[in-house]
Amino acid sequence: MKIGIADTMFARADMGGLAVKTIAEHNPKIKVERYTVPGIKDLPVAAKKLIEERHCDIVLAFGMAGKMPIDQQCAHEASLGIIAVQLLTNKHVLGVFVHEIEAKDDAELKEIMRDRTIKHSLNAISLIARPDSLTQNVGKAKRQGSDDAGYFALD
Amino acid sequence: MKIGIADTMFARADMGGLAVKTIAEHNPKIKVERYTVPGIKDLPVAAKKLIEERHCDIVLAFGMAGKMPIDQQCAHEASLGIIAVQLLTNKHVLGVFVHEIEAKDDAELKEIMRDRTIKHSLNAISLIARPDSLTQNVGKAKRQGSDDAGYFALD
Amino acid sequence: MKIGIADTMFARADMGGLAVKTIAEHNPKIKVERYTVPGIKDLPVAAKKLIEERHCDIVLAFGMAGKMPIDQQCAHEASLGIIAVQLLTNKHVLGVFVHEIEAKDDAELKEIMRDRTIKHSLNAISLIARPDSLTQNVGKAKRQGSDDAGYFALD
Amino acid sequence: MKIGIADTMFARADMGGLAVKTIAEHNPKIKVERYTVPGIKDLPVAAKKLIEERHCDIVLAFGMAGKMPIDQQCAHEASLGIIAVQLLTNKHVLGVFVHEIEAKDDAELKEIMRDRTIKHSLNAISLIARPDSLTQNVGKAKRQGSDDAGYFALD
Amino acid sequence: MKIGIADTMFARADMGGLAVKTIAEHNPKIKVERYTVPGIKDLPVAAKKLIEERHCDIVLAFGMAGKMPIDQQCAHEASLGIIAVQLLTNKHVLGVFVHEIEAKDDAELKEIMRDRTIKHSLNAISLIARPDSLTQNVGKAKRQGSDDAGYFALD
Numbered sequence: 001m002k003i004g005i006a007d008t009m010f011a012r013a014d015m016g017g018l019a020v021k022t023i024a025e026h027n028p029k030i031k032v033e034r035y036t037v038p039g040i041k042d043l044p045v046a047a048k049k050l051i052e053e054r055h056c057d058i059v060l061a062f063g064m065a066g067k068m069p070i071d072q073q074c075a076h077e078a079s080l081g082i083i084a085v086q087l088l089t090n091k092h093v094l095g096v097f098v099h100e101i102e103a104k105d106d107a108e109l110k111e112i113m114r115d116r117t118i119k120h121s122l123n124a125i126s127l128i129a130r131p132d133s134l135t136q137n138v139g140k141a142k143r144q145g146s147d148d149a150g151y152f153a154l155d
Numbered sequence: 156m157k158i159g160i161a162d163t164m165f166a167r168a169d170m171g172g173l174a175v176k177t178i179a180e181h182n183p184k185i186k187v188e189r190y191t192v193p194g195i196k197d198l199p200v201a202a203k204k205l206i207e208e209r210h211c212d213i214v215l216a217f218g219m220a221g222k223m224p225i226d227q228q229c230a231h232e233a234s235l236g237i238i239a240v241q242l243l244t245n246k247h248v249l250g251v252f253v254h255e256i257e258a259k260d261d262a263e264l265k266e267i268m269r270d271r272t273i274k275h276s277l278n279a280i281s282l283i284a285r286p287d288s289l290t291q292n293v294g295k296a297k298r299q300g301s302d303d304a305g306y307f308a309l310d
Numbered sequence: 311m312k313i314g315i316a317d318t319m320f321a322r323a324d325m326g327g328l329a330v331k332t333i334a335e336h337n338p339k340i341k342v343e344r345y346t347v348p349g350i351k352d353l354p355v356a357a358k359k360l361i362e363e364r365h366c367d368i369v370l371a372f373g374m375a376g377k378m379p380i381d382q383q384c385a386h387e388a389s390l391g392i393i394a395v396q397l398l399t400n401k402h403v404l405g406v407f408v409h410e411i412e413a414k415d416d417a418e419l420k421e422i423m424r425d426r427t428i429k430h431s432l433n434a435i436s437l438i439a440r441p442d443s444l445t446q447n448v449g450k451a452k453r454q455g456s457d458d459a460g461y462f463a464l465d
Numbered sequence: 466m467k468i469g470i471a472d473t474m475f476a477r478a479d480m481g482g483l484a485v486k487t488i489a490e491h492n493p494k495i496k497v498e499r500y501t502v503p504g505i506k507d508l509p510v511a512a513k514k515l516i517e518e519r520h521c522d523i524v525l526a527f528g529m530a531g532k533m534p535i536d537q538q539c540a541h542e543a544s545l546g547i548i549a550v551q552l553l554t555n556k557h558v559l560g561v562f563v564h565e566i567e568a569k570d571d572a573e574l575k576e577i578m579r580d581r582t583i584k585h586s587l588n589a590i591s592l593i594a595r596p597d598s599l600t601q602n603v604g605k606a607k608r609q610g611s612d613d614a615g616y617f618a619l620d
Numbered sequence: 621m622k623i624g625i626a627d628t629m630f631a632r633a634d635m636g637g638l639a640v641k642t643i644a645e646h647n648p649k650i651k652v653e654r655y656t657v658p659g660i661k662d663l664p665v666a667a668k669k670l671i672e673e674r675h676c677d678i679v680l681a682f683g684m685a686g687k688m689p690i691d692q693q694c695a696h697e698a699s700l701g702i703i704a705v706q707l708l709t710n711k712h713v714l715g716v717f718v719h720e721i722e723a724k725d726d727a728e729l730k731e732i733m734r735d736r737t738i739k740h741s742l743n744a745i746s747l748i749a750r751p752d753s754l755t756q757n758v759g760k761a762k763r764q765g766s767d768d769a770g771y772f773a774l775d
Contacts, residue, residue: 014759036755045706081703083236086200135191139169238391241355290346294324393546396510445501449479548701551665604634
């Protein structure tokens, strides 16, 4: 099993590096391929190349969006590209995007990045291990980047 | 006949589970395949995999969008992806999305989720049974998640 | 020649039925295939299936958008899907969408739906009869759903 | 060499006709194929059919957007479709769109339409003649629909 | 190795020319192919033709967006097209877009254009030389068009 990690020079912290560490701690048998690009809009093709040229089974795409409206638009475009990659390859690409406007300061931004990176790294490990592995948590209001929200039964 | 159910850990209630129950009650001969992913943007590829790898004839894609603008954007991106899946496979994927901002509190949110899930599960059963089955209700202002709206004749 | 009609249970009136009637009155030799889906976002795949599985030469896709911002977004997504269907099939799919916010009351909404449905049904008949049939009206400010606007010469 | 002209009944003036005249005056050897559709969202498939079915080397797609927000959205959808056509065919489709809100009155609207139509017709002639023909004007702030803007050197 | 340069007549300065110069100074062995189009929405197909018809290994796509909302929308559409080109070719196309609203005057605009052009030209050289070349700068808050932002560790 091989997990691809696509990340950017633009981001203000090394989420991909933390993902490499997290994966190694949880399952050292999983191979990792890493690909760094300039910014968030370069991630879709990086993810596709990791799948098609480096034979990854799943990709984690780490991006950060700055504070300006144009940054939000870039993240939107990148997200659409990441969905397209998945439909072209039938592989998951988990978009792990952090928006600077989510946090009031760098300390909070760091916690969001840490939490989101670790949880999605574990999601990737689960998804390639068994495709039904996440069903035990369905509808449980799971959040990456913060505590989970509240959930309720539909009876 | 086989119905795929794609759902998320992000959602605050288990709509997919209610769909499984609804389908079993209405037609126990229909097989169900289930696939749970982290969030709404992961649903398009899940739907495509349910169709192409698990041979589903139709898919119900259950997603919930949170209260922030970024959540609305994610739902928009997921909806575009779901349309793309349908055009690539010529199969229906019914997007069953609930937005937290639709409801004033959790009690109302729960009712929306229940109603929308049940009605769209029945729509899926109808669509795979006979492609012309819904024409009897054309232009009847059918709503999922609330009572139907009013309709009128065009004479 | 065969015209496909895709329409929805969501719409508050039966535009597809009026289209069937209009086509029969103008050219009873044209065959009609009809496909009803739950809502506007289900129209793109319905149009594609009408073209590829039921061999329609052109499709009229009737949709209605409700009053909420989410409804406008759904119409936008459906429109993008309809454009994609056309590029994948090289056939016209005329999107005949009515937005509730276009009208001040149901009486006006009904007139918009009637006018737009009839005029686009005639456009479909013209387009499949002769691809150059609409050039006589080029730049004439033709409107569907209201009176035409004013036009002027470019000399 | 053959230039396709796609235009609409919706537009308030006949830009396609002016393009035919402009091309004939500048190079009478260039063949022209014309295709008129109802509105701006029908232009992408018209452009694709002009390229694939009528063998055009380049297409000019003339559209007009009305004054309402929905008109802006239609132009946006059409523009995305036109980009998709180009990527599917590896041919240029120059979108020549005029928005009513660009002009304060019909006299100004007419001047914009004239100027933009003529200049883009000449751009099309240049692009199919020699792919490097426009490089002499790179970074020169060329505008279609108004006077050029100011440009500066990057030293 | 060959770098494609796609640029526009619309831009108010010759970014493509500065890229040619920058590439020649850093690695004179790299070949350059240049393609100039009218505006930003014509860049995606230009990039695709540079890759598929002129065999470029990577493309720099230089575009400028004017001050009006419609200009922002054009840049958005072009960005989506550039992502699509990359997914269709598995090659990088670095979108080097400058928005007039980024700068308070032409002097600042010029500096943004210079800095962004030079840095992304170097990024292109790095990416085709070694795909892992940018990983040394991952998460370092690299910016093109301004000084880098601040970065922090995720421990």
